[in-house]
Amino acid sequence: MLIMMAAVWPLNAEAQNDVSVWDGFAESWTQGDGTENNPYLIENARQLAYIAEMVNAGVTHYDSTYFKLTTDIRIDSSFQWQPIGSDDSHSFRGNFDGGCHVITLYLFTNSNYVGLFGHINGSSICNLNLHGKIKSNNSPTTAKVGLIGNIDSSSVYNCTNYCNIELNNNHAAQAGGIGGVVSFSTIVNCANLGTIMSLPQLSGNTCGGICGSARHVKIYRNYNVGNISSHYCCGGILVMFIQAALIVMILSLFQTATILVILVPLELIVP
Numbered sequence: 001m002l003i004m005m006a007a008v009w010p011l012n013a014e015a016q017n018d019v020s021v022w023d024g025f026a027e028s029w030t031q032g033d034g035t036e037n038n039p040y041l042i043e044n045a046r047q048l049a050y051i052a053e054m055v056n057a058g059v060t061h062y063d064s065t066y067f068k069l070t071t072d073i074r075i076d077s078s079f080q081w082q083p084i085g086s087d088d089s090h091s092f093r094g095n096f097d098g099g100c101h102v103i104t105l106y107l108f109t110n111s112n113y114v115g116l117f118g119h120i121n122g123s124s125i126c127n128l129n130l131h132g133k134i135k136s137n138n139s140p141t142t143a144k145v146g147l148i149g150n151i152d153s154s155s156v157y158n159c160t161n162y163c164n165i166e167l168n169n170n171h172a173a174q175a176g177g178i179g180g181v182v183s184f185s186t187i188v189n190c191a192n193l194g195t196i197m198s199l200p201q202l203s204g205n206t207c208g209g210i211c212g213s214a215r216h217v218k219i220y221r222n223y224n225v226g227n228i229s230s231h232y233c234c235g236g237i238l239v240m241f242i243q244a245a246l247i248v249m250i251l252s253l254f255q256t257a258t259i260l261v262i263l264v265p266l267e268l269i270v271p
Contacts, residue, residue, distance in 0.1 A: 019072045019104075020044040024079035026053045032068075039066035039097065045073045048103075052084040055092050062094030063122070069099045075132075077106040083118030083149060086111070091121040091152070098128025098159070105132040105163060112142070113149035114180070123154040131162045136173060143173040144180030146212065151179040157188040161226075165196045165207075172204040174212030177226060182211045186218045191225070198230040205230050 022045035029050070031041035042048050051067065054060050075081050085092040096117075105116055113119045114136050116128075125148065136143045144150045147161045161177035174180045177192025190210060198205035206212050209224025 019074050020046075022046070022049060022073065022075045022079060022081070026050040032066075034062075034065040034067075036066050036095075039068040039095075042067055042069045043071055045075065048073060049081075051092070051094075052082050055084055056082055056086040056090050058090055061091060061121075065094040066097070067094060068097040069101045069103075069128070072102045072104075074104045075106065077108055080109070081105060081107050081116075083107075083111065083113055083115050085113065085117055085119035085121075085150075087113060087119055088121070088150075088152075091119040091123075091150075092117055093120070093122045095124045096128070097126050100127045100129070100158075102129045102131055105130060105134065107132070108135045108137060110137050112144065114143055114145040115147050115149045117148040119144075119150045119152070120148055120154050121152045125154070125156045126158050128159045129162065130160070133164045133166070135166045135168055136175070137168050142171075143167070143175075144212070145173060145175040146180040147178050149180045151182040151185045151187075153184045155186045155188070156190060157186075158190070160191045161194050163194045165194060167198040167205045167207070167230075173198070174206050174208075176208045176210055176212040177224065178210045178222075180212045182214045182217050184216045186220070187211070187222060188220045190222045192223075194226045196226060196228050 025046050026049040027046040029040045029042060029047045031043065032039050034040050055062065103116060107114065111118065114134060116130055117125065130147045134145060136145045145165055145167065147159060148156065156178055159178060165175050167173050167175055175196050177194055177196060178187055178190045187210060192209040196207045196209065198207055207228050207230040209226055209228055210219065210222050
């Protein structure tokens with residue numbers, strides 16, 4: 001057990017003298033060529049916002065493009081962050097290495113795909129710490145909320161969520177520390193230390209420490225120590241929906257925090 005804990009303990013951000021605070025603007029990067037050996041270097045918050053701007057506008061998905069974060073970033077609620085990847089048609093398909101840095105995000109939104117990343121497909125995200133608070137409000141349809149709102153056909157590894165996530169006035173929303181909804185993907189060496197909750201008067205929301213809901217996923221060496229609560233259903237690592245041909249592989253997980261659920265339906269919950 002001690003060996004496993006060491007393998008997935010939260011990442012420590014590299015020492016930084018400064019934190020880049022987002023001012024609401026975007027600008028392109030100046031270093032790198034986007035290859036695996038020479039990734040585009042994200043050196044400030046404006047350059048991170050530029051990824052979101054280009055993907056969400058449909059200019060590019062950044063297929064097979066590589067990025068690496070070189071500084072800590074803070075995104076306050078003074079400016080409305082647009083998650084990278086606004087929907088399935090505007091998904092991020094590149095590779096993002098957080099460089100073990102910290103991004104602090106304060107996001108209050110009614111979008112469907114909510115997080116630092118909203119929707120990724122065929123992507124990889126690694127070595128990233130997320131702090132702050134995410135609050136999903138009044139989404140007109142099902143919201144997907146997490147460090148990454150929707151993870152499809154992707155891999156996420158060595159990421160830690162410290163961010164508190166709250167579902168407010170949603171119905172049938174899914175929230176997880178790493179991914180709100182995860183499909184056909186792999187999550188390795190990730191952890192949640194944030195509180196994930198659905199407000200008491202709401203029903204139909206699912207909350208999980210790593211995934212809000214999962215389908216055809218492989219999850220290795222992950223853990224949750226954040227408190228998870230919902231009046232519908234919740235799980236320490238994930239909440240899985242029973243479906244035909246559902247394939248879920250879970251290895252080396254542990255859970256230590258409080259799980260509070262008022263009403264549990266027939267879905268299978270794996271703590």
